[in-house]
Amino acid sequence: MSGTKTFSMPLGPVHVALExxxxxxxxxxxxxxxxxxxxxxxxxxxxxxxAMRRNIFQNATLVERxxxxxxxxxxxxxxxxxxxxxxxxxxxxxxxLRVIAEETKRIASHLFNTAIQAHIIGFHSLFxxxxxxxxxxxxxxxxxxGNRMNIAANCVGGAKQDINxxxxxxxxxxLELIEPQIREIQDIYANDPMVHTRTYGLGLLPVDDAIALxxxxxxxxxxGITDDCRKDSPYAAYGDLDFNVITETGCCAWSxxxxxxxxCYESLSLIRQCIDRMPEGDIRxxxxxxxxxxxxxRTEAPRGEVFYFIRxxxxxVPERLKWRVPSYMNWEALSVMMKDCNVADVALITxxxxxxxxxxxx
Amino acid sequence: MSNLLNKLSVRSPWLFRINxxxxxxxxxxxxxxxxxxxxxxxxxxxxxxxxxxxxDVVLITGPVTLKMRDKVLKLWDEIPNPKVTVAxxxxxxxxxxxxxxxxxxxxxxxxxxxxxxxPGCPPRPQAILEGVVLAKKIWMRKLGIxxx
Amino acid sequence: MAGFLKxxxxxxxxxxxxxxxxxxxxxxxxxxxxxxxxxxxMCIGCGMCVHVCTAGAINIQHNENGHVIxxxxxxxxxxxxxxxxxxxxAITLTDDWHSAHEQAVKYQQIEQQHIDYEPCLGxxxxxxxxxxxxxxxxxxxxxxxxxxxxxxxxxxxxxxEDAVRTYNLQHxxxxxxxxxxx
Numbered sequence: 001m002s003g004t005k006t007f008s009m010p011l012g013p014v015h016v017a018l019e020x021x022x023x024x025x026x027x028x029x030x031x032x033x034x035x036x037x038x039x040x041x042x043x044x045x046x047x048x049x050x051a052m053r054r055n056i057f058q059n060a061t062l063v064e065r066x067x068x069x070x071x072x073x074x075x076x077x078x079x080x081x082x083x084x085x086x087x088x089x090x091x092x093x094x095x096x097l098r099v100i101a102e103e104t105k106r107i108a109s110h111l112f113n114t115a116i117q118a119h120i121i122g123f124h125s126l127f128x129x130x131x132x133x134x135x136x137x138x139x140x141x142x143x144x145x146g147n148r149m150n151i152a153a154n155c156v157g158g159a160k161q162d163i164n165x166x167x168x169x170x171x172x173x174x175l176e177l178i179e180p181q182i183r184e185i186q187d188i189y190a191n192d193p194m195v196h197t198r199t200y201g202l203g204l205l206p207v208d209d210a211i212a213l214x215x216x217x218x219x220x221x222x223x224g225i226t227d228d229c230r231k232d233s234p235y236a237a238y239g240d241l242d243f244n245v246i247t248e249t250g251c252c253a254w255s256x257x258x259x260x261x262x263x264c265y266e267s268l269s270l271i272r273q274c275i276d277r278m279p280e281g282d283i284r285x286x287x288x289x290x291x292x293x294x295x296x297x298r299t300e301a302p303r304g305e306v307f308y309f310i311r312x313x314x315x316x317v318p319e320r321l322k323w324r325v326p327s328y329m330n331w332e333a334l335s336v337m338m339k340d341c342n343v344a345d346v347a348l349i350t351x352x353x354x355x356x357x358x359x360x361x362x
Numbered sequence: 363m364s365n366l367l368n369k370l371s372v373r374s375p376w377l378f379r380i381n382x383x384x385x386x387x388x389x390x391x392x393x394x395x396x397x398x399x400x401x402x403x404x405x406x407x408x409x410x411x412x413x414x415x416x417x418d419v420v421l422i423t424g425p426v427t428l429k430m431r432d433k434v435l436k437l438w439d440e441i442p443n444p445k446v447t448v449a450x451x452x453x454x455x456x457x458x459x460x461x462x463x464x465x466x467x468x469x470x471x472x473x474x475x476x477x478x479x480x481p482g483c484p485p486r487p488q489a490i491l492e493g494v495v496l497a498k499k500i501w502m503r504k505l506g507i508x509x510x
Numbered sequence: 511m512a513g514f515l516k517x518x519x520x521x522x523x524x525x526x527x528x529x530x531x532x533x534x535x536x537x538x539x540x541x542x543x544x545x546x547x548x549x550x551x552m553c554i555g556c557g558m559c560v561h562v563c564t565a566g567a568i569n570i571q572h573n574e575n576g577h578v579i580x581x582x583x584x585x586x587x588x589x590x591x592x593x594x595x596x597x598x599x600a601i602t603l604t605d606d607w608h609s610a611h612e613q614a615v616k617y618q619q620i621e622q623q624h625i626d627y628e629p630c631l632g633x634x635x636x637x638x639x640x641x642x643x644x645x646x647x648x649x650x651x652x653x654x655x656x657x658x659x660x661x662x663x664x665x666x667x668x669x670x671e672d673a674v675r676t677y678n679l680q681h682x683x684x685x686x687x688x689x690x691x692x
Contacts, residue, residue: 045465049463147484
């Protein structure tokens with residue numbers, strides 16, 4: 001390309017490769033992307049305004065619909081922030097139940113992202129295989145909680161439903177089935193030449209940039225930053241459980257997927273530990289006193305740190321409910337990752353941060 | 363059963379999916395229904411297509427946000443007749459949990475004629491399959507092939 | 511590549527994993543959250559479900575002879591808040607997930623129960639007859655109370671009877687000073 005000509009290439013908002021409506025305007029020079037411009041707001045549903053019109057019980061359901069892939073993290077953090085504002089202490093058993101729900105969703109979410117990566121690479125048989133493995137998790141959610149996506153495990157004060165012995169046995173059985181499959185999948189993603197050549201070294205986010213941009217979750221951990229709310233400020237039962245924070249130092253799309261898949265093992269072990277150590281007892285605490293108060297809470301969602309703020313005014317309708325989602329931080333990193341990449345890599349790099357448009361735009 | 367099979371194998375409607383501001387739940391379930399062997403919507407001759415101009419059945423998820431409204435209408439207009447519109451999830455049907463928000467347009471059936479509703483939050487893939495089979499029946503009725 | 515070839519071969523040997531549905535049976539666990547139903551013998555029309563329903567799917571209409579509870583399936587987000595917070599356990603989620611329907615029957619996708627009131631045995635005003643299970647629970651420690659009689663009383667007459675019983679008063683018309691403790 002001697003006479004450098006740039007073209008602008010629109011992508012979206014409704015496109016077969018996009019799960020969610022976003023409008024990309026790429027400025028390309030031949031095959032190389034020189035500039036990306038993003039128009040968002042298609043999934044804006046005015047949820048923060050809605051949350052200020054609904055009461056605290058309704059909001060537990062509303063925030064679960066921020067995004068269905070990390071739905072449990074939202075209702076979890078929301079329940080925590082309300083409990084902080086109302087000075088409530090939840091029963092010990094509920095803490096463990098919450099961890100089980102959260103880790104179940106985490107495995108399903110990570111497997112979904114991993115599968116989509118194979119889909120974008122064009123490795124459809126691998127995509128289908130990972131999705132079939134994910135179905136084991138989906139069946140587990142449906143059998144234990146009653147829904148495949150919005151599991152409604154949390155309510156203000158504890159957990160909505162108990163997991164009895166029969167269900168515990170079922171969970172352990174499903175985990176037994178899924179563990180070797182995930183190990184196999186991790187090996188394929190790590191060593192398969194097709195996946196490796198396509199993703200290794202792609203979408204580089206050096207450590208300095210990662211720190212400067214404040215990325216969170218597997219994107220940060222894929223760049224070698226040890227950042228995990230579950231360890232940094234233990235909540236629910238995480239303080240009593242043993243697990244490792246997974247990091248990779250490759251700073252690329254391959255590393256992020258490896259972080260996600262290796263986190264699945266930690267999640268499997270966390271669920272097993274919870275079932276093992278879960279004490280008997282109540283699963284819900286009575287509602288605390290509604291006063292004028294404000295509180296914050298943060299948890300580690302599959303995509304990174306979710307942060308909630310609430311201000312109550314003595315009624316059961318919050319005066320302000322505000323949340324920050326991990327994708328908001330990670331979106332910015334795309335400009336670093338996509339610098340001078342090929343057009344064919346745009347979708348792959350975007351997927352590597354596990355973007356959630358509906359979280360970010362809510 | 364063989365009668366049902368006969369009915370199902372007459373023609374192959376192609377599916378097109380529009381995300382009108384959904385929370386991903388229904389979209390992920392649609393992807394699961396369409397793309398993985400477990401639910402395999404291709405048994406009914408259906409497959410996803412990338413262009414609205416190839417589509418026969420359109421599946422719409424999400425509560426139709428103001429920003430997506432015109433795009434949904436434009437895309438829907440590009441789909442050749444006869445087409446069947448399926449509203450997946452409670453959001454396009456009634457607004458669902460986002461009901462009364464300032465940033466939503468109207469429920470889908472105020473904007474375009476809807477043929478099939480599949481409520482649920484999200485509906486499970488089997489329910490979506492039921493909806494697709496029903497949509498196909500309506501599509502064939504519209505084509506005048508068979509009385510559903 | 512060998513890793514995935516192994517998986518492929520195993521999957522081929524395993525045979526198709528396709529769920530035969532809708533041409534055959536499918537996996538559907540009992541605990542699935544499906545259509546919401548109301549037990550008309552238990553619903554007391556308190557409105558707690560309306561208060562906690564995020565999607566605004568529940569409506570309760572009161573009139574002088576009873577109340578009507580309607581749950582719109584096309585609005586219900588299956589979060590089970592109503593089931594969780596219902597004080598009498600009148601609302602349950604069934605495992606009926608078959609929800610696809612044609613547009614023509616959109617507004618018939620409802621669960622509706624009419625709960626008729628009966629005259630109070632004390633004063634005759636129409637009153638919601640209390641569910642027997644609820645009365646038995648409320649008066650569990652009081653064997654001298656006839657649940658069948660008490661459940662047909664309006665709250666005021668019930669308070670009167672409670673006061674009479676508690677303080678051994680002679681007439682139900684006696685001053686209702688013990689109301690608060692009743």
